[in-house]
Amino acid sequence: MSRAEHSTGEALVGLLEAYGVDTIFGIPGVHNVEMYRALPRSGIKHVLVRHEQGAGFMADGYARASGKPGVCFTITGPGLTNIMTPLGQAWSDSSPVLCISSALDIADSAQGRGRLHEMQNQLGAAATITNLAVRAYTPQDVRDGVARAFSAFASQRPRPAYLELPLDLLKVPSGPGWTAHKTPRLPQPDAVQVKEAAERLGAAKSPVILLGGGALDAGRAALAIAEQLGAPIITTTAGKGAVPGTHPLVLGYRLARESGRKLLREADTILCVGSELSETDFWDSGFILDKGLIRIDLDPATLARPHAADIAILADAAATLAAIKASLPAADHEARRRTNEKRIAGYLAMEGSQDDALRKMLGKVLAVIRDSLPPETVIASDMTQIAYAANEIFPVFEPRTWLHPVGFGTLGFALPAGIGAKFGAPGKPVAVMIGDYGIQYTINELGTAAEHKLPLVILMWNNDALGQIRDDMVNKGIQPNAVTLVNPDFQALAKAYRCHAEKPDSLKALAQAIGRALKADGPTLVEMTPRMLNG
Structure with missing residues (x-):
């Protein structure tokens, strides 16, 4: 229960805690600092991410691994547009993510006055990739919006929800009534x-x-x-x-x-x-x-x-x-x-006898990975050839241990989703399966993983190309173009983020590297290349 003199922004944090939220992913900004005022005295852990896209993917990974709603904070304008890709992924893959964003003052909304972070229709943008999009005008609207989101999470197909709070509303006295509502059951069969x-x-x-x-x-x-x-x-x-x-x-x-x-x-x-x-x-x-x-x-x-x-x-x-x-x-x-x-x-x-050379090669690598990871390991994978093969030939043994961006198909999902999964399932090992191109979408989140000393096993398949797109071009009679790239020195880059880094030169060395990464005091980038099979 919030005291009447508390602001709506402060009361919001207490209400989320009452609904069982223990972790929020986000970035404080000039337009949402009032949402952060009460966090230090709450029981909620805030994870500072390096980009709003990371916050959305982490909330999604948390939700998929834990089965509980993942929550993220963002700001007006670019904060929302940055997080829309993860919300789209959560929408297509039925993941319960609650995104809470600030918005311009009520009087300034969509007036074209050139205010900071102004959008013509911020709510409308969010509505395209959420199941529920609510703009609050009063403290009662905030309470109702949170209740509607958690009610939907508990009783419907899980999909993201969006709650928008104008800047001036965040400072308004909250008034009484900030208690969590009982949520409905899932519908029972006839x-x-x-x-x-x-x-x-x-x-x-x-x-x-x-x-x-x-x-x-x-x-x-x-x-x-x-x-x-x-x-x-x-x-x-x-x-x-x-x-x-x-x-x-x-x-x-x-x-x-x-x-x-x-x-x-x-x-x-x-x-x-x-x-x-x-x-x-x-x-x-x-x-x-x-x-x-x-x-x-x-x-x-x-x-x-x-x-x-x-x-x-x-x-x-x-x-x-x-x-x-x-x-x-x-x-x-x-x-x-x-x-x-x-x-x-x-x-x-x-099926194994009919595999082409690429699938056979990836199959050997995936067999080593499977043997080296404990059976309960949560694995967040990306849009990359090794994960496409793993979707079919890599066995998993428990629910919520294979996290893949299926419907929306976003590159860069795996690393932040794996970070979120570790917060959602802290007692389980977590690995990331990603490609050399996809990791560069969200590689800045290595900083988040290192800051929290998360023992993530980051398995990066490096073929120095957009391998799947190159192969698609060849299959369609298109001369491959714009599919090769100059990569950074991933070993040096990982170490610059205070992560461990290994580049095994054989399948045996890969197994040993995974074993060390599972016991490490922080994330380990394990850079895998086709040359391992010749070692």
């Missing part, structure tokens, strides 16, 4: 639909389970259903880790491969949980599932498009799958289970 889904699955001859990012907290029930039915499981990239990647019924992320599509085409019933089934899942906007589809999702729009479901359940994935499991008719599907386990093993064996 019993009739659960019974229908269970009967359909029980009668299926070739059922398949497809898990997306919305199923990360429902893996135990999904695996129990799969084992009872003898059904294979395929995932999206966002769904990696919902079930252990090495389980014999799990094909993993193979939606863009013929093996995965064959599995889906031959199924008579598909239980799809928590996925849009989007173009960035299949890498083919024309691949449509239109028969035997049972969908479970929190988003009614997702249930309506583009794949028509026979049964569409608007409810929490974990509760719905648990109810379906309890309702499945008793039957012996052991023979089908053995058949599908052999089928999955055959697909994976055949």
Whole structure:
């Protein structure tokens, strides 16, 4: 509860703490210092980032690793435009991020008076990549805006929210009433639909389970259903880790491969949980599932498009799958289970034999990384060739341990997201998988990691090029151009940021470098190159 003489900016911090916020990522500026007045006497840790883009990605990584909303502070104008890319990533990947920004005085809003950081429509810009965008005019609006954001986080498809506070409002006495509201539950499944889904699955001859990012907290029930039915499981990239990647019924992320599509085409019933089934899942906007589809999702729009479901359940994935499991008719599907386990093993064996030279090379590197990292390691990856390969062939074993920028596809995500993940899951090892070009989007956040002595294992694949774009040009008959670059001395640059740095010359040396990085007293940049395979 805030005393009446406290300012609205001070009361905001107390309210966030009441909602369970323990970490805020941001940069104090002339237009948001009033949001910082109460932070020193609160229980909230503030992480000073090096760029607002870093604040947004860190809040996203925190949210993905912890399952709790990530919170960031920014300022008017350029602060917001800098953080819009991370908000767009959080929007596309269903990540609960709350961005709180200052705005011009109420009387100056969009008046074109040449005020510092002025935008014509700051709220409108934020609304394009958030689920909720609110401009507060009174202390009551601030309280309501925060309550609406946390209510949505608790009960709907998680997506970013934006709260805008004019500068003059931040100084207004807060008044009473600054208490956290009870948040609603996630919607529960309809019993009739659960019974229908269970009967359909029980009668299926070739059922398949497809898990997306919305199923990360429902893996135990999904695996129990799969084992009872003898059904294979395929995932999206966002769904990696919902079930252990090495389980014999799990094909993993193979939606863009013929093996995965064959599995889906031959199924008579598909239980799809928590996925849009989007173009960035299949890498083919024309691949449509239109028969035997049972969908479970929190988003009614997702249930309506583009794949028509026979049964569409608007409810929490974990509760719905648990109810379906309890309702499945008793039957012996052991023979089908053995058949599908052999089928999955055959697909994976055949896939390796068909890999091209690049995939084989990356596969060797990824095998060393997987063996060297503890199974519970949280890995934030970027838009880079080694991560594209890892999406498919790198197994993860626990939910919220594979963080990849799927829908928006932003370069530079991995480093700040990994930093945020370490704050969100401090008891787990955290690694970053990134390329030499992508890291330069947010390499300044090495300073943030070093300042907090975070033992991040930063695995940077350096091929001195935009390798994927170069290969795309070649495949499309375009003469490669604008895809090579003069890189900095990454070893010296990392050390300038007070980070450790290693450049292993063999796969054995890579394993040793990862082992040292896990025990280090701060971040370690491990620079990997194709030459390692010749060492």
